[in-house]
Amino acid sequence: MLQGHQTWVFDSKPVISGCAAVGGPFESNSALADDFDRLNEDLWLGQDSFEKAEKKLMEQACEIAIKKAGTKKEDVQFFLSGDLINQITSSSFTARTLGVPYLGIYGACSSSMEGLALASLLVDSKFAKNALAATSSHNAACEKQYRYPTEYGAQKPPTAQWTVTGSGAALVSQEGEGPRVVCATIGRVVDMGLSDPFNMGGAMAPAAVETITAHIRDMRLELSYYDLIATGDLGRVGHEIAVELLTKHGISVPKDKFTDCGILLYKEDQPVFSGGSGCACAAVTTYGHLVNRMKKGELKKVLIIATGALLSPMSYQQKESIPCVAHAVSLEM
Amino acid sequence: MSSKKKKNLTPTQQQYQQIAKSKEPKRPILLNSIKAFLVGGLICVIGQAIKMGFIHYFEFTEETAGNPTIAVLIFISTLLTSFGVYDYIAQWAGAGTAVPVTGFANTVTSAALEHRTEGFVLGVGGNMFKIAGPVIVFGVFSAFVVAIIKLTIEALGGI
Numbered sequence: 001m002l003q004g005h006q007t008w009v010f011d012s013k014p015v016i017s018g019c020a021a022v023g024g025p026f027e028s029n030s031a032l033a034d035d036f037d038r039l040n041e042d043l044w045l046g047q048d049s050f051e052k053a054e055k056k057l058m059e060q061a062c063e064i065a066i067k068k069a070g071t072k073k074e075d076v077q078f079f080l081s082g083d084l085i086n087q088i089t090s091s092s093f094t095a096r097t098l099g100v101p102y103l104g105i106y107g108a109c110s111s112s113m114e115g116l117a118l119a120s121l122l123v124d125s126k127f128a129k130n131a132l133a134a135t136s137s138h139n140a141a142c143e144k145q146y147r148y149p150t151e152y153g154a155q156k157p158p159t160a161q162w163t164v165t166g167s168g169a170a171l172v173s174q175e176g177e178g179p180r181v182v183c184a185t186i187g188r189v190v191d192m193g194l195s196d197p198f199n200m201g202g203a204m205a206p207a208a209v210e211t212i213t214a215h216i217r218d219m220r221l222e223l224s225y226y227d228l229i230a231t232g233d234l235g236r237v238g239h240e241i242a243v244e245l246l247t248k249h250g251i252s253v254p255k256d257k258f259t260d261c262g263i264l265l266y267k268e269d270q271p272v273f274s275g276g277s278g279c280a281c282a283a284v285t286t287y288g289h290l291v292n293r294m295k296k297g298e299l300k301k302v303l304i305i306a307t308g309a310l311l312s313p314m315s316y317q318q319k320e321s322i323p324c325v326a327h328a329v330s331l332e333m
Numbered sequence: 334m335s336s337k338k339k340k341n342l343t344p345t346q347q348q349y350q351q352i353a354k355s356k357e358p359k360r361p362i363l364l365n366s367i368k369a370f371l372v373g374g375l376i377c378v379i380g381q382a383i384k385m386g387f388i389h390y391f392e393f394t395e396e397t398a399g400n401p402t403i404a405v406l407i408f409i410s411t412l413l414t415s416f417g418v419y420d421y422i423a424q425w426a427g428a429g430t431a432v433p434v435t436g437f438a439n440t441v442t443s444a445a446l447e448h449r450t451e452g453f454v455l456g457v458g459g460n461m462f463k464i465a466g467p468v469i470v471f472g473v474f475s476a477f478v479v480a481i482i483k484l485t486i487e488a489l490g491g492i
Contacts, residue, residue, distance in 0.1 A: 049450035149447035151414050152464065153423025153430055153439045155365070158358040193346040194353065202353040241356045245349075271424075274358075 004218025007185045014123040016116075016331070017130070017176030018069025020061045021288030023280075024165030026139065031267045035288035036166075037064045043140060043165065051085055054138035054167075057280075058083070058094040061167035062134050065287075069130070069171045076100050076171065077128040080118050082111030083136045083279055084145060090136050100132065109204075109233050110187070110308030111135040112168060112283035113327040117184035119172040120329070129174050136167035137278030146197065146313060159199040161235045161262060162272035168283025179294045179302075179331040185218060187211035189310065191323040197316060201238025201262075201274055204307040207324035208234060209245040211305055215328045216251065224254045227299045230290065232282035232306035232326070233262040235275030261285035261304075282306040294333040302331045365427045372422075372429030380406055380433075403434055410435035414442040440464040 003009045022038040023030070024045075033039065038060055045053040058081070066073050079100040081091035088104050095102035107114040115133030122128040140150045142163040148154055172181065190207040208231045216223060223229055223246075234242055239260045246253045261282045262275030286304050293299045305328040311320070342350070383405050387398040413419040419439050423430045430436055441461055448460035462469065 051450075144447055148464065149443040151417060151420050151439070151443035151446055153414075153420045153436065153443070155424055155427040155431075157360050191346075192349045192353070193342045194350065199353075199357065202357060205353070206349060237356060237358065241353055244352060244356065 003183070004214075006187075006214055007183055007218035008117065008121060009183045009219075010120050010124040010181055012124050012174065013180040013182055013332075014120045014172045014174065015176045015180050016170050016178045016291065017173040018065045018067070018071070018178070019168070019170040019287035019291055020064035020068060021168050021284035022057055022060045022064065022166055023284060024057070024139070026162075026270070027164065027166055027265075027284070029267070029270065030265050032265055032285065032289045035292050036284065037061075037068075037288065050138050050141040050144065051089065054083065054085060054136050054141050055090045055093045057138065057165070057167040058090050058134055058136040058169070059097050061136065061169035062094060062098060062132060065132065065134075065169040065171045069173065069176060071130060071171070071173075073098055073100055076130045076132050078103060078119070078122055078131045079134070080105055080115045080131065081134040082106045082115060084108065084142050086145065091134070094134070098132075107306075107325055107327065108308030108310050109137075109277060109279050109281060110306040110325050110327050111279050112232070112286065113184070113304055113306035113329045114186075114308075116170055116172065116181065116329050117186065117327055119170070120181040120184060123172045123174055126174075131172050132169060133172065134167065134169035135279040135283045137163055137165070137280040139163045139165045139278070142278055146311075146316075156273060157198050158273055159196070159202065159235075159237050160273040161200055161233065161275055161277035162266070162270075163278035164265065164276045164280040164284060166280035166284045168280060168287040170287050179291055179333050182330045182332050183219065184330070185211055185215040185328040187214070187326040187328070189323045189325050191321055193321045195316075195319070195321045197311065197322070199237065200233070200277055200309050200322075201235040202241060203322040204309055204324040204326070205234055205238040205241040205245060207326040208232075208238075208242050208305050208307045209249065211326040211328050212246065213249060213251065215303070215305075215330075219330075223251060223258070226257060226301045226303045226330075228290070228301075229254075229258045229303045230264070230282075230285070230305070231260045232304070232308070233275065233277040234260045234307060235262045235273075235277065236260075237274045238307075239263060239275075264289065290331075294331065297333070300333050304329050304331070368425060369427045369429035369432075372426035373432055374429075376406070376430070376433045376435055406434050407438040410438035411442045414439050415446065419443075437465060437468065440468075
């Protein structure tokens with residue numbers, strides 16, 4: 001049901017009956033390594049290209065999520081997925097493997113929550129019993145797509161971020177055990193005219209703020225209602241900006257509860273500059289770490305705001321600025 | 334950002350960019366320059382040593398030792414790139430590893446490696462000079478212009 005301008009409230013509260021987080025070798029040493037369902041020691045995953053490796057990651061995540069929910073892929077009605085490779089290749093090819101009716105989505109790094117919101121909508125409206133939402137990113141494949149060759153020796157500025165190698169998948173069901181999806185706020189595209197691809201956090205922070213503001217307006221609540229509010233991949237730079245902007249908008253930010261998946265994921269001593277980024281950043285942190293904490297009873301109400309920079313190599317070549325979007329999903333246990 | 338670009342921004346965008354700018358950690362320019370000076374200098378010292386080695390042990394002259402020296406440096410850079418270490422050194426050294434010939438070798442090798450999975454012809458062949466290409470294009474063009482100027486001056490009687 002629509003509430004306010006842009007928030008869907010799911011009356012039946014669909015449940016995340018199974019979810020999975022898989023990662024690569026760099027993630028094996030991350031701060032949240034224990035929360036991953038599977039960590040691959042090989043960046044290539046035994047494939048002959050990084051692009052194929054990313055597809056493999058997503059296949060692993062989907063398989064584990066379905067298995068953890070105690071169901072079979074034949075019982076999954078729809079598969080919604082998005083990623084960063086040209087024309088969402090990893091998603092479509094995973095859909096080929098799964099053989100489940102497929103809807104490709106694209107919201108850059110906001111794809112994780114876009115997928116989860118849409119899957120919940122399908123389940124809540126009884127158009128599906130089980131809907132699978134997934135997303136993935138691969139550090140080397142993404143660098144190749146958006147920036148320079150991986151072995152190219154260019155010095156990155158401190159605002160740069162580290163693309164997460166991994167994939168997250170969540171099976172949303174009408175029945176089952178797990179965190180429930182309460183509502184979702186779909187964000188507007190915000191463009192503040194920034195064009196530096198090495199400062200995504202700075203570009204995306206206003207989109208996150210826009211969606212958070214819309215969420216608390218539509219739901220008529222305070223941010224302190226949540227036990228944890230996590231943005232997707234703003235990194236340290238974007239996170240600081242977001243706190244300042246929210247405060248400026250007159251929204252009180254509970255500092256100990258407001259965090260970012262890109263900051264949570266990696267250890268301080270890992271060379272990730274401002275923090276983690278990529279589709280998998282919000283996905284693996286949510287479907288691994290945060291869901292685990294909810295299941296342990298440490299967190300009851302969580303708001304995840306996945307942020308996406310909607311640039312492309314083409315828009316960058318045409319000297320365009322970076323439009324950004326953010327989608328928020330509220331989970332309760 | 335150029336002032337021309339700034340004119341097209343709305344007041345809200347300009348205001349935001351000021352906030353974003355103030356929160357942006359600055360590149361440590363002085364430290365980076367010192368590192369670049371040290372590493373760049375070290376590469377040149379190694380180059381000089383190789384050159385003297387060629388003159389001393391292989392009967393090259395001051396003029397002819399240049400080419401084999403560069404070849405050796407390129408080989409070392411290519412090897413380090415292939416082993417996946419060059420980008421780590423470059424993150425520390427910045428311009429120190431980018432400006433000497435080793436940086437140029439790195440651009441070519443890294444692009445070739447990156448696109449190896451797309452095949453030898455369309456992958457490696459088509460993309461090897463993706464980053465190095467502009468340097469070659471404008472390098473050759475500048476040399477052409479300078480040569481024309483030189484020839485013109487000579488034809489007019491010279492200086």
